[in-house]
Amino acid sequence: MGRGQRSKYPSVKLREFVTHTVASKSPFPLSSTSQLSSGTPFPLAHYINCDNFSKRHREFLAAVTTGIEPRTFAEAMKDAGWRQAMQSEIAALEDNSTWDLVPLPLGKHALGSK
Known part of the structure; x- marks a missing residue:
């Protein structure tokens, strides 16, 4: 399978929770009355009231x-928000001297990271 082609599944650790349920730009629909039928035995919306x-x-x-x-x-x-977040992360790593840049030995290749 090529990159991005494998099947993706939600985390089993979160199967009993409703996550990222707010799709509206408006902050006001956050209440226990806005429920999704997710099949989750204990949806957080039944226990959390933001009113x-x-x-x-x-x-x-x-x-x-x-x-x-x-x-x-x-x-x-x-x-733009993610670009700013990445710039802030890199700046913090550089400010804290988290790593040292060194030349690669001859014949060696750098590994990518996620």
């Missing part, structure tokens, strides 16, 4: 739950 949170906190909750993570570097580069 008592402030407007700003509901906006924050919507922002952290609506995001869809890019699957490839190319997808991430199309999004």
Whole structure:
């Protein structure tokens, strides 16, 4: 199978939870009344009610739950938020002297990383 062609399955660790259910840009539909029929025995929407949170906190909750993570570097580069996040990560790694750049020995090839 070629790159990106293999079957992908949700994590078994999260099978009893409803994750990333907010698809709206509006932060206000976050409440126990917006339920999905996911077949999950204990959906979080049955236990969490965001109605008592402030407007700003509901906006924050919507922002952290609506995001869809890019699957490839190319997808991430199309999004200004992801580009900024990557630049911040690289800057932090460089500021903390996390690694040293050294030349490769002759005849050796660098390994990629995910």
